[in-house]
Amino acid sequence: MNDLDNNLLNVINEDFSRENAAYNIRKDGVGIERNSTEDATIEPKKDKEGIDVYVKEGAEMAYVHIPVIITKGGFSDKVYNDFYIGKGANAIINAGCGIHNDVHADSSHNGIHRFFIEEGATVVYIEKHYGEGKGDGKKILDPVTEIHLKKNASLKMDTAQIKGVSSTIRTTKAFLEEGAKLEINEKIFTHEKQTAKTVFEVELNGNKSSAKISSRSVASENSHQDFISKVVGNSDCYAHVECDAIIKDKATVTSDPMIVANTVDASLVHEATIGKIAGEQLIKLMTLGLSKEKAEETIINGFLK
């Protein structure tokens, strides 16, 4: 790995470590480094591009890193990764993709991730997306995440698109059984003429299952964002969806929430807020000596932290 690779890796996964962790580093469509541990095994798929990750039943804490870096301009990559998390296991999985594109042609990466999380298992899933490069070729990322949570299993997903991604369609689907818990925190920043579309589809099928989805985004310059979510309550369940967007300059944002209660015991909440930075927030920070520009930066950085 050269300096460029290491820099990209560091931006999308600053916690990356080869010690005590299972990992698979994919560069320009090829797995370049792979390691398994006692608790987590990574195997390449035989029928298509991608890997299968197995976390052992009862694993106390399995660390898995599966970063993807694309440094070739005009390169398209599609990968299928499946995660099988054993009963009662605990795992922290770091994914993410960084694209460096210095040429005219578009570069893209589509990561299709499926999680099969067995009874009582707990997963923290962290995913960061980032694009850079001097060329006018687009940096396109279209991740798909499918989550199956068995009884009392839980998944917390922190997903962030930091900057530089020209176009993205992020699709997340989740199916929750009894007592399962899902928490998703999404942060998106778009600028220039970028577009970002987020689609969440969550089905709460088991009693006492719950979902908390929070999307915070900043759309600046001429960018556009769409937030689409559909949460279906089929049981005695609880869900809270919050979409909060700051718009700047000539950016536009649409929020299209849908909550569907198929039983009287489903309790579902959706909150959506879109607006510019509150003037009172800017004034407060300016009373502390921050310039208007610095105050704005501080508010946005805090919002997307």
Add this chain to the structure above:
Amino acid sequence: MLEVKDISYVVDNKVVLDKVNLTIKPGLTVITGPNGAGKSTLSKVLMGIVKPTSGSIIYNGEDITNLSIDERAKKGFAFSFQTPVKFKGITVGDLITLSSFESESFISPYEILSDVGLCAKDYVNREIDSSLSGGELKRIEIASALVREAKVNIFDEPEAGIDLWSFDNLSDMFKKLKTKKDTISIIVSHQERIIDIASNIILIKQGKAQVVNSKKELSTIASKCNDCKGGC
């Protein structure tokens, strides 16, 4: 010394401040008066949050009327809002650290939060949002101004939302500020106990300001209503 010269503020043809002239010296100055009299507006004019229609503000001989909010902050002004501002993602610790950035002596978030009656470890990592109660937000707001160790401290109704139990701590803090050399502290307040500790009292009534020499004089003037003959 802070001089307010012929300051007027007119909005929608309504005169909110009417040729206000004041000289504010180091010590504790309380600005009081009826609701809607223009007290908060005057405090915001001093900080640069509201731009006056006419008149000037002179600080230690320098005309600061056209200085922005942040430029006044850099000159040593601090402001505590009547209604605390909420943020998403910014924690109590972040705000206090930002606030103390330019203060001369370093005061830790832990120290200043305990000064306003909050157990710091329970608060530093909390976001300044609706999960905090009105009283908690108010104390954090006051702490964010106090930690700046400013030369001109302006508090807009600091007692609003503060429970009686904490009120003694609040007035103790103002007593301490009063003794600070070369420090001007201005408090917009209706509270008798804050007026009691003031070095100077300014009454704002219908946009006009007048210096009042004692609390007794304040009661006499305040009870007179200019709008009706029978008194009210």
